[in-house]
Amino acid sequence: MPIDAERGHAGQERYAYFPGCSMETAGGYAQSLDALCRALGLELPELPGWQCCGASAFFSLDHEEAVSRVARTLALAQSVGATQIVTGCNGCYSTLRKGRAALLADPALKERIRRESPGQELALGDPVPVRHVLEVLTEDVDASRWEDARREGRQQDRFVAGMKVAAYYGCLFSRCPGSTDDPEHPAMLDTLLRRLGFELVEHGARTACCGASHALAHGRSTAGLVQRIVGTMRARGATAAATICPLCQLNLDSGQRGQKGGMLPVYFVTQLAGLALGLPVEDLGLDKLLVRPRLDPDGKGEGVRDGQ
């Protein structure tokens, strides 16, 4: 059970948490999610033995192998009795949902994958749904639970007040199969952050592409994408960006070298939520951000980076 049922906040879902390969190096995402779960009494047990979702690489190379990888993950979740897979990465989220949709749409492919997995009983009849950490935090943890947790925290307002946050969704949270948010104007991250007391800025880059893995091979082309995104946020008065994906965060965080007009700290949503609940700053992994936020009272607007 994800949340203490006696408090009346629980769905009856049993989550299987799928960290994804990028979580390990995502600056403070895992750490802050962990701290947040403890504060909220939210249980996200890691899916034992999970493997890479396959990302866009496998769908570019071999459709059937790509779907087959996803099928294994879905069957694995089912085998541990989970009713939902939860991930905090837009790439994993989209890949798992895409593979799941392909299984449902193509019974012949599903049968082939089942047959070609000797020794593994792939239970694929009714594959478990795939959800994002943002969805769980916004839809499953109700407002009163957040309120309770905020009351238990201390001094949270000194971080929240004055911060102007630009919510950044990236491409694939709102543009994947069966997305629950609007593809062009997603609102869920704004909703959650407002609930936590943050001031949000309106801006036009919330679903603009960060360049994803092309940042390695086509860095010169993707640098312009990041500059436009960060520039748009700054022009709208943002003093912080909120992200929900390790790769989006890395690209926005690392792509500000030489950016005119100062740098924007790029937080994970879980880090901002942790600040809003007044959780100990050292539990939120903020020291891992490349553009590090100045959290003193005068430093709301600026980030600092080594060697700049």
Place this chain on the structure above:
Amino acid sequence: MEHGGDRLDGCIQCGTCSGSCPLAEEMDIGPRGLFALIRSGDLKSALSSTTLWLCVSCQSCASRCPQQIPVTDLIYSLKQLALEHGFVPSSAKMPDLYRAFAAQARARGRVKEGMIAARYGLRHPGDMLSKLPLAIELLKRRRMTF
């Protein structure tokens, strides 16, 4: 074609896809032009285009297409066809990145970004060098593992 190739018949050449594409300017031909080529029967030029390998799979085009053509899925299929039939242009770098990624995922179950970058970098040392300052910064912040 496996994934929605027949849907191309509905393409009205409005160019919403090309207008929505974050990297269209870098492509030798935008998605709209790519589909015009395919419908004219010039599959060879289509499969040899850089378009396929610059597609970031951001789904902007697909979510905006007034004819609901699954553009991104189509491009995934075209990439596989191009690889299968040897039409990948020599300038395309993403196949090496995808292969480095897939090899590691197959061998180890999970991937480490540092390892993928290293393996990719053997074939593309220039990209590797240009990312060195970032790699050092990430290492210092314990954000890169091998």
